[in-house]
Amino acid sequence: MKKSLISLVIALSVCACSTSQPSGETGSDSAPAYQNNDLDMPTRVRDLVSRMTLNEKVGQMYNDAPAIERLGIPSYDYWNEALHGVARAGHATVFPQAIGMAAMWNRELLFDVASTISDEGRAKHHYFASHDARYRYTGLTYWSPNINIFRDPRWGRGQETYGEDPYLTGELAVQFIHGLQGDDEHYLKSAATAKHFAVHNGPEISRHSDNYVVSPKDLYETYLPAFEKAIVEGDVEAVMCAYNRVNGSPACGSEMLLKEILRGEYQFDGHVMSDCGAIADFFDTEAHNVVRSPAVAAAWAVTAGTDLNCGTGRRSVFANLVWAVQKGLLSEELIDQAVERLFMTRFKLGLFDAPDRVPYSKIPLDSVSSDAHLKLAQTATEQSLVLLKNDGILPLKTGVKVAVIGPNATNQDVLLGNYNGLPTQPVTPLQGIIKQVGADNVTYAPGSPIIADVYGHWQVLDRSVLFHEDTSGNLQPGLNADYYAVERLPVSDFTNLRGSANWAQTPSASRVETSMSFYFERSPVNDEVLGNFGAVWSGLLIPKTSGSYRFNTQGELYLDGERVTAAVPLQAGVQYEIRVQQLFINDLMENTAAMTDQFWALEWVNESRDLLAEALTAAQYADVIVVAAGISPRIEGEEMPVKLEGFNYGDRADIDLPDVQQQLIQALHKTGKPMVLVNFSGSAMALNWENENVDAIVQAFYPGEATGTALARILWGEANPSGRLPVTFYRNLEGFAPFDDYNMENRTYKYFDGEVLYPFGHGLSYSDFRYEALKAPSTLERGQDLTLTVTLSNLSDIAGEQVTQVYVQMPDAPVRVPNTELKGFTRSALNGGESQEVSINIPANELVYIDEKGKKQPYTGALKISIGDGQPGYAGQGKIQTSVVTIQ
Template sequence: MKLFKLIFILFTIVNLNVFAQKKATAKSSQMDQFVKSLMSKMTVEEKIGQLNLLTGGEATTGSAVSTDVEQKIAAGKVGGIFSLTTPEKIRKTQEAAMKSRLKIPMIFGQDVIHGYKTVFPIPLALAASWDLPMIENTARVAAQEASADGLNWTFSPMVDIARDARWGRISEGSGEDPFLGSAIAKVMVKGYQGDDLSKNNTIMACVKHFALYGAVEAGRDYNTVDMSKDRMYNDYFPPYKAAIDAGAGSVMASFNDINGIPATANKWLLTDVLRKQWGFTGFVVSDYTGVNELSAHGLGNLQQVSARALVAGTDMDMVGEGYLTTLKKSIAEGKVTMAQIDNACRLVLEAKYKLGLFADPFKYCSEERAKTEISTEANLKAARNAAAQTFVLLKNENNILPLKKTGTIAVIGPLGNTKPNMVGTWAVNANMDIVPTLVEGIEQVAGKDVKVTYALGSNLTADSVLQKNSTMFGRDIPRDNRPEQDVINDALKVASKADVIVAALGESSEMSGEASSRTDIDIPEVQKRLLAALLKTGKPVVLVLFTGRPLAIKEESETVPAILNVWFGGTEATTAIGDVLFGDVNPSGKLPVTFPQNVGQVPIYYAHKNTGRPLPAGGWFSKFKSNYLDVSNDPLYPFGFGLSYTTFNYGEVKLSNISLNPGKTITATVSLTNTGKVVGKEVVQMYIRDLVGSTTRPVKELKGFQKISLNPGETKEVSFKISEDDLKFYNADLKYVAEPGDFKVFIGTNSSDVKEADFKLLK
């Protein structure tokens, strides 16, 4: 009977899969027929028009602004609009498209990066949660809200691997690791697109920036990338491919050049890799004026670069209008073919078909949804819960944290009383009116028995011009132009009456993000001087560190008793900070990036390769070894690091077998015990090292992680299955292989503090 049931279940599953495949094939056939029929009616000008993406003029991210938009829409010369929001405005604009000759609807996009009106933590912070279901939910909520406001396309996720803390856009991605980055890329695409892109509460994802943007030279935005294919395929490509495999509908080309050819015009990248190797079937859009900028790269005039971008595989031109104004001439001159125009046009039309826009161009224009589905109580609660999971406790000497809900707390510092900086960079649609300051957030959580006072203490930076450039887009922090010591003295008076000092220091939200690269990644000196003065009071000091990148905080790590890295937590950042400061939530975040001792170590990352002259473990300086004269090779805080209000003990790694046969698995297990007094979550991390390879291999690579919750005194066995696939890499011939031989598996609380065991992969 049991066998019969099993056979019946298997038979049912097979039939359901066959039915689903037939249904998908039928849908694809219907789409092909529809698009083919439509294109047969289109003029050359209308086809080129579909490749033209303009800005609606709201919340733009560059200097160029589109003109005569309505006239171009009516003439069928626009395929999509971005930076236009609200159902009323989008409906009005879509109505203009419905008056064009063929009534082809437009797609409406926006930079929905880490939430829409309800803003979640910046992407780097979300990665610090190591909580994939939670991260997926942030994208789901963002899609729900954005689609309720009329949008159906987001320029997210950004999946660039970044190992240089100087690069401002490190804040927008998931950090330094391809395994973690790939896992997050998948769930972000799923969160945005759901299981059915034609539903009116899903939006199309756009994977960016393709490719290698996180490796720009000197950490300077828009700069050159020069990289071996070994590093591309093994370290930087995986998150992009993961997002493509997850079904992302579109891809954005990056600004940087790659080994001499800018990505927007790089045929090897956009056609050979993306389409031929990975099987991508969606469309590629340039970044903001990315096609035009090919001229500044030195590739020719607007007509030349527009033709080159199209031929390379860039299907849609964002804002620049080079396609609109030059492609017809390039057809006549033989620089592009009609087949290439048709292919790009087809891909854009297919995206609109998948979104259901041909069935109902106004399906996203529901004013009722906009009133009831944005910034709901449930969404704000989700944002608060998410933020609390991202904070990383870097130090907690003598268990200063959590704080008691009694006495007086002095919040001191330039980040302590600012609303707009709490949401972080790339929060273009945030409702700042509902964002509490840190003072307000702590007051909300602390209750009536705590008095919260405030003092500025210092300016963001001593340099007024730098501060202006670091507080753009309405993120201003008013300056106190009195002598610096006077400002500090005021803070010391406030501190003298407090039981605990919360120092709200670090970066403003716009000190990271696009075009916010820094050569100095320390806390600004004026803030350092304030912190030193606060420490001299003898009062307990908690550094609440705001940042969109790894900062070099070696001095602070040695002098400040407690440090809570809070990144930028979104709409509910400060209530979440209060939750963690008072212990209502036990911090469980782990660093998705390595924190350097100083900027001279950058780029620094855990999965480095050995040199032929490696420094012995635990060493600092040894002549004729790979090291520095003035500082050790060690990071300040390693990848995966993060403390808790409780403590965890790891047992030894136990393997189910020390030999792994191809096609089989072995299991690595550790016992994890909560040895403290409160409930806590621990991210158990598994790393693997290939000891002998045909090419040089990293000293460790993340291959698994689990976030485990334990009660005080509770022990759980945590297991990871290891298969041949976990051991694969791209070899010198760019073949994806697992090579038989010796391996080490490491399991622990971060990339440095691990237990290990040995196994072999057999032939």
């Protein structure tokens, strides 16, 4: 509805819609208080909510809140994602996955990244809103960051976190939140959300039914500190509660978590939303099954403090709140409280004020994926790459001939991770290396699948194999593309709520498409932003090589009139009639547009190739082999339908490289060629054989759209590696408790007693950094900050950046405490031969231990201090300085 019409509706209806004089109303002839920009926001919010009926208020407690036109309230969907770039809303700058951004160990850079993300989010939101596109992923309430602790390397969603350490996670969370939310005195640039509160980090397969039992000590020592920082220091606007139960109570109904801790101890005043479908888990007989009806589940959640129900696509439980109020299960005042919290966020975002009052509304759309943003992404990627091992082969020499081998060499999935946007300039490892040294100096082979029939070297079908006949009957490259107007039909099949449509008899637009990969921001039928349409691509497929081909597409694929659903044999030079059709219709149940979160593509892979033989041939022509190996977000992630050897529905069952890749690497090793392994994964890998036999290893995580460029610069020394591990890389899972055991004993670097492959905080450089002359007080009064100063020198002639880390040990604590614990870090840039003093302050509130009741206690006694290149016991000679401070 146009703004002028909305104003007219408000003027005509505002008095009639209220059953009592609303707070803040100054008279029947004046504008309602909620429209008065000069009033404070709480007053405006209370006035607006007071004008709503109970049904209207309950409707505003869904993630896809409907419009209330008589009050001038547009529809709004709270669900949006910004984990490492604006996600699922079309093109955006894609930064390294969260675990990779943690590997930067750089507060300032992470703030800049988050600020850039919110710039792009603002620009995209205003663009979509100007076209009245109010679907999921178009709003300004971002459900990021994920600050759960990556306590177990098997967790598939650990890639979304900042690693295993509560201190590092909390410090980074604060910067990310500040970057997303902006620094305006009156308005939020966007609203950040800390998730998942709390005690949530796998297993994925059973998270809807699991009850995780934690001691008060583990709760406050491991699972809550990052949330406390996010709320108290970060002033995060929203919190998402988790699926699981905690000590018997569903997290979204836990009064201990939501009332006593979140609202009580942390004084949180924002809104709380459920994870999507979590309230339905209360009564689902295959989930928690702790109540019998949706109304009781809804009343429980709201009473405990959950304000927003995400999950209209999976039982919109809060739809039962009107009945729950009628039956006395909760009061309408609790509904008012929840709705006021939700509208406070929308008012802070400026969604009810004129754009010229909101400074962030002026961010232009062309800021999305701008040159400056892409340059920042490259910087972030370079700082996220962790050099795990280097026998001296790196940096590579100019003129070297390289064989780039491995299933992730051309795999765009590993650039992106999960919860990602669509990159505008993605650079794969192969592309980056070719650009660095020239195509004449590079040979390539995929070498193997990632695992089983999961491939990383899918190829988009294009003009080289796709043809159509012109009016003279001659073959021309590309397929005929016909785009049809469609008319949505009423739902008649209630087992398929997404809906169906009638197609127009003739296409509205036709053209030739020469590459079968698209992103449709606008309908090709009528140019409507995120509009509906049907598409048919037809012509001839003429393979160049015979083989058994597997296809990958979201559409319906037909060859010679037969539907293709499995691998098919194809002969080189033979013409096959090909037809692909796809209905792009927006999902009203999920409130999602058909084309916001992914590219549409038609890809294939020839499963008949002898990939290992091809790899050995490629290696013959090279001086050095770069292996792009690892796993993929296609097999590790959130509650995935993946059950393979070593993988369990998104989680890991072991942490080794898949066997087929181990065989590839060992076969390449036998060639005697020097080898660099680049491992892509969102989680720790047991690279034991590789550590013993490969010359250099780079841990890449999922590094963003600038991957290939940044990687090549690191390999050839144009950039100096400076990333550090935010998780421990273990040798195996021996001694680990069951995955669903949330006791922290023998987990993470803080409590693990075994031998590790690469410790938390590890990372190598091409520079030779040394530490000396630590200045620390011999004694410290309890309650005082601790300031440490050390001299850092770069003894090499190579400029680089160094992450200085501070760890403490508390041997005189009267309870079990961590073996060692990170309490400070900073980055320093030094030229070759340069020295500088590095000073790190540890606040007094970090010099505490957690007692058995979960309470913080000031530590007294001998405090062992280590400052330098990593953990005590792992950092080499000259790489660390130690001292003992007596706290009195």
